[in-house]
Amino acid sequence: MTVSQFKMVGIMGRVKNPGVIETLKALIHYLEQLNQAICIEAETAATLHDIALPHVARDELGKKCDLLIVIGGDGSLLHAAHTVVNNNVPILGVNRGRLGFLTDIHPTELEKIRTILEGDYLLEKRFLITATVELHGNILGQSDALNEVALIPDLVPHMNEFEIYIDDRFVCSQDSDGVIVATPTGSTAYALSGGGPILHPQLDAIVIVPMFPHTLSLRPIVIEGNHRITIVITPNNTAIPRLTCDGQAFINTPPGSRITICKKPQQLHLIHPSDYNYYETLRSKLHWGHKLQYTE
Helix, strand or coil, X not given: CCCCCCCCEEEEECCCCCCHHHHHHHHHHHHHHCCXXXXXXXXXXXXXXXXXXXXXXXXXXXXXCCEXXXXXXXXXXXXXXXXXXXXXXXXXXXXXXXXXXXXXXXXXXXXXXXXXXXXXXXXXXXEEEEEEEEECCEEEEEEEECCEEEEECCCCCCCEEEEEEECCEEEEEEEECEEEEECCHHHHCHHHHCXXXXXXXXXXXXXXXXXXXXXXXXXXXXXXXXXXXXXXXXXXXXXXXXXXXXXXXXEECCCXXXXXXXXXXEEEEEEXXXXXXXXXXXXXXXXXXXXXXXXX
16 A cells, blocks of 8 residues: 555646546546545646546645646646745656656656655756846836746847846847746756757756847856846837746836846755656757667
8 A cells, every 4th residue: 555745646737738638537546546635726627527526726736735746748847837836846747748858757657656655756946037027117027937038029020139137247238039048947948949058957057048149149158046137128129029937928028128037936846756867858858869889
């Protein structure tokens, strides 16, 4: 009989993805066989058409469970992270997406969850960043990001002009499509597509990646994670760029806006199986070369 280290396990799924409902049902059945107390996020439960399942509103998940299992891809886990990060609830991902840098458990390996429930797992803490947009002392918007904060054009692609400061020290001005400010977690996401480096998740660092700069000498820069980054939208802009946090929040940044980006105090607690290997994840997801087989 499994002796679980977790009193209540929450379950959340990206039900629009193919195969998610099948995996949801299999996971629920598996946890019930282990006599594990569970609660299903309300929107997820509604897709299963089983009114007998215990369910809870999304914004209450962090108060009800002490482990959240997410079924889907990295996007699903990002949504879940924003839901429970302030409650320090750890998250375990079951991958039904494409890449799955953050979702470790394969749908055919649900038995790995049993050993995790028994306390055999790796716990990793990932930091988030918070972006605040101000104009003339008024806050236009604020949001958190596990992956990245990105300044992007509005609906029509064009060059944006802005200045970057780190701890109030001027770094550079840019004429570019925008800029990506990413955590180590986000270094394998949008920032990687923009030509940024891969940061090991245990690094306390942030990478700033220019997006299609007009000056070719502008290159990504990695800074210490506790620095405060300020982006000033200059008055010369004729259009209004937008700020996005993990692709979930869009905040308009008119000329004169100041965007402040800093580390969020609360961290995401991410659970991995005990055999988790970060470099194996990189090899498999990015299709790097496999280890050569040779004889000495």
